[in-house]
Amino acid sequence: MVTRKIGEALRWVLYKIVHALAATGVEPNLLTFFGLVINVFAAYLFAKGRFPAAGGVMILAGLFDMVDGRVARAQGRVTKFGAYFDSVIDRYSDVGLYFGLLYYYASVNRSRYAILVGVAMAGSVMVSYARARAESLIPECKAGFFERPERIVLLIIGALSNKMAPALWLLAIGPNITVIHRIVHTWRETKAGHFVEVVPVIAPETPSGKPQETAAKADSQGEENLVPGVAVSPRGSSR
Secondary structure, X not given: OHHHHHHHHHHHHHHHHHHHHHHHOOOHHHHHHHHXXXXXXXXXXXXXXXXXXXXXXXXXXXXXXXXXXXXXXXXXXXXXXXXXXXXXXXXXXXXXXXXXXHHHHHHOOOHHHHHHHHHHHHHHHHHHHHXXXXXXXXXXOOOOOOXXXXXXXXXXXXXXXXXXXXXXXXXXXXXXXXXHHHHHHHHHHHHOOOOOXXXXXXXXXXXXXXXXXXXXXXXXXXXXXXXXXXXXXXXOOOO
């Protein structure tokens, strides 16, 4: 009962913040960028060893991360580029925070923890990449637990409590297990033949009536040119 009341109160506060920001006409992508700037400051605090302060700053950055999409919906300005931009900025924010921790542990000669941060950073990036790359092949890949909200909350808890070591162990192990889950899930889906629909691009005709040659020219590997976002070549990049 108490938990539900707290949740309702927080949702009401978030609703008011979102609609106040939406009324100003602020660009949602600008809110996304502000979140990155705040996280860079949190990374600086991590680098200085001021973990509780960094955790507090991360909470503020998380607020921007929570409202940017909601503001876009409230303003009717939801775009595919906005979702793409948000995803890219999130990756920079995550890597920046880990670099701050990496700098701190390297500066105090705690090489074991520096390596741990590196493993956690790799897991953080690979969780997102594993999903993006999988969803170029199969309809959906949300297997595993350690997605970005869980990682950020764990990092904040470790920082605020000044108990970063246990948080880092979880962040080094959990996300990489999630990557394995996604690899297995993608393997099962591909074995079952559950692929995304591939839509070939029809090249426009030239005045002579012949199809216009594209720069890819069948990718010089005999592969079809596909609609971006529907399917990519086996070595295509992801978000």
